[in-house]
Amino acid sequence: MRTAVIVFPGSNCDRDLAVAFRNASGRPPEMIWHKETALPAGIDVIGIPGGFSFGDYLRCGAISARAPIMRAVADFAARGGYVLGICNGFQVLTEAGLLPGALMRNAGLKFVCKDVSLSVQTRNSAFTAGYDKGQHIRIPVAHHDGNYVADPAIVERLRGEDRIAFTYDDNPNGSVADIAGILSENRRVLGMMPHPERMADPTLGGADGAPLFRSLAEALVSS
Amino acid sequence: MKARVFVTLKQGVLDPQGEAVRHSLHALGFEGVNAVRQGKVIELDLAETDEAQARRSVQEMCEKLLANTVIEDYRVEMLP
Numbered sequence A: 001m002r003t004a005v006i007v008f009p010g011s012n013c014d015r016d017l018a019v020a021f022r023n024a025s026g027r028p029p030e031m032i033w034h035k036e037t038a039l040p041a042g043i044d045v046i047g048i049p050g051g052f053s054f055g056d057y058l059r060c061g062a063i064s065a066r067a068p069i070m071r072a073v074a075d076f077a078a079r080g081g082y083v084l085g086i087c088n089g090f091q092v093l094t095e096a097g098l099l100p101g102a103l104m105r106n107a108g109l110k111f112v113c114k115d116v117s118l119s120v121q122t123r124n125s126a127f128t129a130g131y132d133k134g135q136h137i138r139i140p141v142a143h144h145d146g147n148y149v150a151d152p153a154i155v156e157r158l159r160g161e162d163r164i165a166f167t168y169d170d171n172p173n174g175s176v177a178d179i180a181g182i183l184s185e186n187r188r189v190l191g192m193m194p195h196p197e198r199m200a201d202p203t204l205g206g207a208d209g210a211p212l213f214r215s216l217a218e219a220l221v222s223s
Numbered sequence B: 001m002k003a004r005v006f007v008t009l010k011q012g013v014l015d016p017q018g019e020a021v022r023h024s025l026h027a028l029g030f031e032g033v034n035a036v037r038q039g040k041v042i043e044l045d046l047a048e049t050d051e052a053q054a055r056r057s058v059q060e061m062c063e064k065l066l067a068n069t070v071i072e073d074y075r076v077e078m079l080p
Helices: A014-025 A069-078 A088-095 A152-160 A210-222 B016-027 B051-066
Strands: A003-007 A030-033 A045-048 A082-086 A102-104 A112-120 A136-143 A147-149 A164-168 A179-183 A189-192 B002-009 B039-045 B072-079
Touching: A003 A014, A014 A045, A014 A210, A045 A069, A045 A088, A069 A082, A082 A088, A082 A210, A088 A102, A088 A189, A112 A179, A147 A179, A152 A179, A164 A189, B002 B051, B039 B051, B051 B072
Parallel strands: A003 A030, A003 A045, A045 A082, A082 A189
Antiparallel strands: A102 A147, A112 A136, A112 A164, A164 A179, A179 A189, B002 B039, B002 B072
């Protein structure tokens, strides 16, 4: 598995994500500055990290979603490439139109920073194949704007197509249908608010995020 | 010429910030406030001098960046 991490001004989980990718794949990812217009050849997975890119100006992820590199990321996704957007990365993916819906201010208005319990809703993706359906995992969230909204028809469609990857067991932000992470139609783009890269090694206090990276690496070896 | 863009949440989209402002207004004694919706005003100074052309251009800006039409509506006002 060859990986890349997109870096925006204000990204702050880029290195954590790089460590998780490196540990799963055995090689360090390419770190790609947002002003680049092309991706290196041979990349299998692109990570869009958490943080506060462009200071969350206008809307979280809005400016980043229009950064030069994002055209290449959209082309990569359209060709069937794997894209993982975590936290601010999820916001960027919705703003870029690569995933449906939007992420709004938390219903409680507070920044929420804590470990939460998630339920794995589907095994049917390279990201989630390493879990059991219905498995509860502990992963941290750290966000102010993680309140997932989408019109009822879209939520119904996500449900019907088994594209809800993770739900919160105790909803921390008001997200519709307790949604914590969703998949694209081809199941190769995952956006999620919780941070699996912060729980991907026992020395971090838990490793419930590790299967996500591991199963991705396994899927991309066998393909 | 100048343009002013008003970006507001669509009807039906919950506005937790507006709700917090309403609570605060009630706490200050403004009991008659039934609802508060919070939005943004964006002012643009444009090189374009033709109003119709400028309006079309601002509308395109709204669709592409200034508003997230999944959750927001926008209204454009042209100023002399």
